[in-house]
Amino acid sequence: MSNRYGFNTLALHAGAGVDETNSRGVPLHRTSSYVFKSTTHAADLFALREPGNIYTRMMNPTQGVLEERMAALEGGGGALALASGTAAVFYSVINICGRGDEVVSANNLYGGTYTMFDSILPELGINASLESPLDPANLERAINEHTRMLFTEVIGNPVLDVANIGALSEIAHRYHIPLVVDSTFTTPYLFRPLEHGADVVIHSLTKWLGGHGTGIGGIVVDGGNFDWTDPKFRLFNEPDPSYHGLRYAHDLGELNPLAFITRMRLVPLRNLGACISPDNAWIFLQGIETLPLRMQRHCDNAMGVARYLSDHPAVKWVRYPGLEKDPAHEMASRQFENGFGGMVVFGINGDRTAGEKFIDGLDLISHLANVGDAKTLAIHPASTTHSQLTEDQQLQGGITPDLIRMSVGIESIEDIQGDLAQALDKTK
Ligand SMILES: *Cc1c(COP(=O)(O)O)cnc(C)c1O
Numbered sequence: 115m116s117n118r119y120g121f122n123t124l125a126l127h128a129g130a131g132v133d134e135t136n137s138r139g140v141p142l143h144r145t146s147s148y149v150f151k152s153t154t155h156a157a158d159l160f161a162l163r164e165p166g167n168i169y170t171r172m173m174n175p176t177q178g179v180l181e182e183r184m185a186a187l188e189g190g191g192g193a194l195a196l197a198s199g200t201a202a203v204f205y206s207v208i209n210i211c212g213r214g215d216e217v218v219s220a221n222n223l224y225g226g227t228y229t230m231f232d233s234i235l236p237e238l239g240i241n242a243s244l245e246s247p248l249d250p251a252n253l254e255r256a257i258n259e260h261t262r263m264l265f266t267e268v269i270g271n272p273v274l275d276v277a278n279i280g281a282l283s284e285i286a287h288r289y290h291i292p293l294v295v296d297s298t299f300t301t302p303y304l305f306r307p308l309e310h311g312a313d314v315v316i317h318s319l320t321k322w323l324g325g326h327g328t329g330i331g332g333i334v335v336d337g338g339n340f341d342w343t344d345p346k347f348r349l350f351n352e353p354d355p356s357y358h359g360l361r362y363a364h365d366l367g368e369l370n371p372l373a374f375i376t377r378m379r380l381v382p383l384r385n386l387g388a389c390i391s392p393d394n395a396w397i398f399l400q401g402i403e404t405l406p407l408r409m410q411r412h413c414d415n416a417m418g419v420a421r422y423l424s425d426h427p428a429v430k431w432v433r434y435p436g437l438e439k440d441p442a443h444e445m446a447s448r449q450f451e452n453g454f455g456g457m458v459v460f461g462i463n464g465d466r467t468a469g470e471k472f473i474d475g476l477d478l479i480s481h482l483a484n485v486g487d488a489k490t491l492a493i494h495p496a497s498t499t500h501s502q503l504t505e506d507q508q509l510q511g512g513i514t515p516d517l518i519r520m521s522v523g524i525e526s527i528e529d530i531q532g533d534l535a536q537a538l539d540k541t542k
Contacts, residue, residue, distance in 0.1 A: 121187065121303065122406050129182025130399075142396040143175045161358070170392065172384050177395040183402060184323075184333050187302040188315050191338025192372045194379050195331060195395055199298060199318025200226050201388035202332030206294055206316055207263070209378045212348055213239030216260040220247035220277060222270030222512070225499060227296065231265075250281040257289050262347065264291055268307065269299035269442075272495060272512045272519065273433045274457055276445040283311025292340045292374075298322075298486075299457060303409040304450045313340040314374065319394075321486025322456065325401040325408050329394040336375035350377065356385070408488060408524055413453025415490075415530060416522040420458050422531050428538040430461040430516060456523075457485060461516035468541040469494040469516055475537035478529055479520075490523035490530050 148167035150156035158164040221244035231242035243256040292313035319331035342363035353359035420434035435446035436454030
C-alpha cells in the first residue's frame with residue numbers, strides 16, 4: 115500500500131490486501147497456531163531465517179493488518195498491537211530499561227500509567243522521575259547518566275495541557291535517548307508525533323481509535339529512526355542468551371532499523387504474553403475505517419460543548435485546548451491539525467455535592483470511567499477515579515472537588531447541550 119495515499123484512504127485500506135478468498139472485509143483469523151509445511155520450514159521460522167506465523171501470542175494475520183494500518187497512519191516503520199494501552203506502555207518501558215536504568219516522564223499522566231511509573235517500575239529496579247512538562251526544561255534537569263527514555267502524553271491529565279513534542283524531542287536527542295509519546299487523546303488524525311521528532315508512539319486502541327467502547331487494546335508504533343547501537347542500551351547491544359545470542363541493534367539484517375519493535379515482539383510479547391485477541395484486532399480495524407469522520411465530529415462537538423459551558427452561569431471554569439483563551443491553545447494550535455480533541459473538563463459553581471448532583475442528573479450522557487466512545491461520557495473524578503486520594507493529594511494532582519471530565523461523543527450537538535442544561539439546572 116502506497117504511503118502516498120491520503121489519510122482517509124490509509125484508514126480504510128492500509129495493510130489490507132485481497133487474499134485468495136477475494137473477501138473485501140479483513141478476514142478474522144481465529145486460530146491459536148499455524149501448520150508448518152515441513153520440519154525445515156518449522157526450523158527456519160523458529161530461527162528467524164524465514165518470516166511467518168507460528169503462534170498467535172506472537173503474531174496473527176488480522177493483527178498484522180491492524181499493525182500495518184497504524185504504522186501507515188502514524189508514518190512509522192512498524193507496529194505491535196497488544197492486549198491493552200497499559201500493556202503497550204509497560205512493554206515500551208521494559209523493552210528499553212532494565213534494572214538500574216531510569217525513565218524521565220511528564221507527571222500529568224493517565225492514572226494507570228502514573229501508578230506504573232510511581233510504584234510498579236521502582237519495584238523492578240527502574241526509577242522514574244515525574245516532572246511537570248509545562249516547562250520542558252524541568253524534564254531536561256531530571257535527565258542523568260542512567261536515563262534511558264523520555265516519556266510524555268500529548269494531552270495531559272486532568273486539565274488537558276498540551277506538551278511541546280518538538281522541544282521534548284530536541285532534549286531527548288541531545289542526550290541520545292528516545293522520546294516515547296502516548297498519543298491516545300489526539301489519534302493520528304489530529305497529531306502525528308513522529309513528524310515532530312518522537313521515536314515511539316503509543317495508543318490505547320480502547321479509546322477513539324476503536325471508537326465504540328467495545329474492546330480493550332493497545333499499540334506501539336516504531337518510527338524506525340532511533341539508533342539503538344549505543345552500548346548504554348544494554349538490552350539491544352548485549353547478546354540475548356534466550357535468543358541464540360542475538361544482539362537486537364546489530365543482528366536483525368534488514369530489520370535493524372526496526373530493532374525496537376522487533377525486540378518487543380520477540381522478548382516482552384513472546385515471553386510475558388499480553389497479546390491482543392484476533393477478535394479485538396478486527397474490532398479496532400472496523401473502528402479505524404471511520405476514524406477521520408468520527409474524530410472530526412468529536413472535535414466539532416467538543417468545541418460546541420466548551421463554548422456552551424463557557425457561557426453557562428452555573429459553570430465556574432472550562433478547560434478545552436480549542437478555546438482561544440485556554441492556556442493550552444497556543445501549543446495545541448501550533449501542533450494539531452483538524453481540531454483539538456474530544457475531551458472537555460470544567461468546574462461547577464458550588465461545593466463538591468454540585469458535581470455529584472450534576473452527574474446524577476445526567477440522562478443521555480453516560481456516567482462511566484472511559485473516554486473516546488462514540489457516545490458522550492462524563493465522570494466526577496474526586497468521588498470516583500481519584501477518591502482513594504486525600505483531598506490534598508487530589509489538589510496536588512489538579513483534581514479539584516468541582517472538576518467534571520467529559521468525553522464528548524458524536525450525538526446531535528443540541529441533544530448533548532440539552533442534557534447538560536437540564537443536569538446543570540439540578541445543581542442549583
Ligand atoms: C486509557 C488510556 C491508557 C490505558 O489504556 P487501556 O487500553 O485502558 O489499558 C493509557 N493512556 C491513556 C492516555 C489512556 O487514555
